[in-house]
Amino acid sequence: MWPAAQSVDEAVPARAKDFLEQAVKSLQAPAGAVILAASSVDAMLKEKGLKEGSLYKRIDTAAQQHLITEEMAAWAHEVRLGANDQRHADDDAPLPSTEDAQQAIEFVQALAQFLFVLPSRVARARGK
Template sequence: MNNPMVVQIYPDLWEVDEIVPDKIRSYLSQAHQTLAAPDASVVMSASSIDAMLKDSGLTEGSLYARIEEAVAAGLLTQKMADWAHRVRLDANNPRHADQETPHMTREDARRAFDFANALTEYLYILPSRMPPEDG
């Protein structure tokens, strides 16, 4: 019997791992759930990034300052910081609602979400899977 190959499942079955702190999980879930509403999704992705940096002990100043501090502390690479800044700046567009500011696209929302999701993997999920050190 020839069964067709499954290409994609609707709705998307993506979920945030339970190891991720509740506040971050909530922002990231909202970013995913609102991908069809790109302005909202980008803002939620930026909020999840901000929450991750705060959860890592970087609580002072602006999100810009926290991203820069994360690089100095070795938490993020410069490339990761560049992407985080891009999400931060994209989130400012709908937040400030200026006349000249364009709305975010679905591609913008997907890019922001993909980075926030990858950062969650990097900061929480992968470290939780490390085997315990022999001591």
């Protein structure tokens, strides 16, 4: 039995939200879920204005600009690398497990909270 569908807050930009919702719905296909999770990270960083270069560079730039912490950047790189293994069908890379996919999704959910949901809630609470 798979977990119940999780809703994604409306404060998350549409493209990132769509990728994240699809990742959650794809847990029974972990390789696909991991790729979708990484796509959501990419879409979030682009929404924050980081559009140049590779996802690797955008993650590092996000940390350098203090959009995310160094620890969050390290986790984002783990998600990115997990997706790369699947996108490139690397012979030496094992297929991800459901637990691997769930961990990637949990990071993306945390990133969405940090970058979009919490700032939106603060702005609403402060009447902005």
